[in-house]
Amino acid sequence: MRAYLQQLIYRIKGSYWFIPSLMVIASIVLSQLAIWTDREIGNEWMKDFWFASMNQPDGARALLATVAGSMITVAGVTFSLTILAVSHATAHFGPRLLDNFMRDKGNQVTLGTFVATFLYCLLVLRVIRGEGLPGDAGLDVSAFVPQLSLLIALFLTIASVGELIYFIHHVPDSIHISTVLQRLAEDMDRKFDELYPETVGEPLQTESDEDPPSFEFVHHVRSSSSGYLQGIDDTDLLKFAKTNDVVIRLLRRPGDFLREKEPIAEVTKFADWNDKTADSIRYGFTIGFSRTPTQDVFFILNEFVEVATRALSPGVNDPFTAMQCIDWLSVGLVQLSQRNLPPVRRVDGKGNVRIITTQTTHQDFVDAMLGQLIPYAKDDKNARKYFVDSMQKVVAISDNIELNHLINEQVREIQRQEN
Known part of the structure; x- marks a missing residue:
């Protein structure tokens, strides 16, 4: 499960929908909260602040319509520039670096800022009312201009302009070769610290090049699908081996390409071995259609x-x-x-060998x-x-x-x- 969650988090971080979606949800909540405040508390308290100008219905509508239209237009331009930068990077640096640009937080936040501001203005715009509604004589609706909501819209607009200035600088900087290599180096530093960890049980202090002769591996676990081995859930495998008093030998490491029915692990003699038991071990291997750096x-x-x-x-x-x-x-x-x-053989808390990893x-x-x-x-x-x-x-x-x-x-x- 841990290896699967690692891959899921990696995919989410590399998506263009997650952070913008969170920002859109936040803008919806903010708009409703601001409108509720305007209705319940009113606008009189804002007159004491020099930066809070009281808008009339027509002016408020014009302001929000202008901002909303501008934001959705700029969001489209931003998306186009992002795709252009990604295409440039793929062509010049290689398709495997595409994920590095997709996971760029600057691009994701910029897109989210413009879309969130657009939706906020749209939701506030719909509640602005004039002195009354024509038509039904029995319908008498008093004017309502959410001044606090308009002030927040103005702040969001200023923030969006600042984000646009940042984005114009960020796009050429992100595809500069020095920036690309620096980010790869940071990933390399982080993975050297994270991978080949001392977390697959405790390391065996004395290690030889050969497996202990007493280990006879009689059960074979084969891959259920084809693809790249993206991660191994060492914690679950160690728990399984300890609970059932067996030793598991891993035959592949993250980054290897697996073919369906190809052996991925071997297990010492287990009395109740069956297909369900093999599935329990197989679930510790996460296979996908591409390599990822989470464990590789x-x-x-x-x-x-x-x-x-x-x-x-x-x-x-x-x-x-x-x-x-x-x-x-x-x-x-x-x-x-x-x-x-790290050594090949890993032991549990009692010093018993439980997992033999690939060298x-x-x-x-x-x-x-x-x-x-x-x-x-x-x-x-x-x-x-x-x-x-x-x-x-x-x-x-x-x-x-x-x-x-x-x-x-x-x-x-x-x-x-x-x-």
């Missing part, structure tokens, strides 16, 4: 490499963007050198961050030299002997291809 740091690393390889392609020929990617990848390697990768090694990181980039960097003299210099600086900083050895191998590899 390699997805973020691949984004860096994708931007760099596109920049080094003959059609773009932008080695300086590739150099910026190398800079941030080198930062990731330095961070990686300062932490220990993640420094070799995996070096292959993803450097190995995939070398075939493209080797053909550009500037990028090649910068790659070698940056990796040498990483080795000089790092105290991780294993990681330094792997980085030096990549440096020698690109130098051999140069010759």
Whole structure:
């Protein structure tokens, strides 16, 4: 359930409907609250404030109609500019970076501000009345101009103008390559802290390269659908293993592509094993149609490499963007050198092995961050030299002997291809 909720939250944050919808709901509540205040308390108290001008019905209608019409027009322009920026980013940086722009809070809040202001003005406009209504002689309706509601509409308009100024600056800034890479770097920092956690039970202190021979895995859990493994609910799997006194070995990690009926886990002997039991374990795996960074740091690393390889392609020929990617990848390697990768076997509170995860090694990181980039960097003299210099600086900083050895191998590899 936790892995599913992670993916749900990730999708909601990457949508253009959630935050604007909340702001629209807030505008509806605010409009009704302001109108109720005008009806129950009246407007006399506002005459003491210099900034509160008393509007007549015709003027109030004109003000709200003008603001509402302007806001919905600007909202349409805003949406068009956002789509244009997303299209530009997808074409130049790669389609996998689309989620980074979709999750941009600035764009979502801007769209929500204009739509919410429009709806607020519309709801207030409908309650403004003149001295009476023509037609039915028995219908006598006194004039009503919600002065507080109009004042709030004016404040919302001023806020919308400020939001528009911010948006005009924000759009070009958000598609600047330095901003794009900075956001990827922030995601990488966060995921290095969150992923490969010490939360799948407690780590086993003494670890060997081989699984304990006493573990005989007799039950196989297969994927019920095809797609990318987006997350694993380690907490539920650990609870299941502890409750039923079994050991679960995970055969795939987040980011892997799964095919229907492909094995995803193995379980030691369990007397009451059946399809329902297999489903209990299968529910701990969240599968979707695309990779997400919620539990897959390699997805973020691949984004860096994708931007760099596109920049080094003959059609773009932008080695300086590739150099910026190398800079941030080198930062990731330095961070990686300062932490220990979690052990494969995980134990419960009593010291019993409950879960055996897939092995993640420094070799995996070096292959993803450097190995995939070398075939493209080797053909550009500037990028090649910068790659070698940056990796040498990483080795000089790092105290991780294993990681330094792997980085030096990549440096020698690109130098051999140069010759």
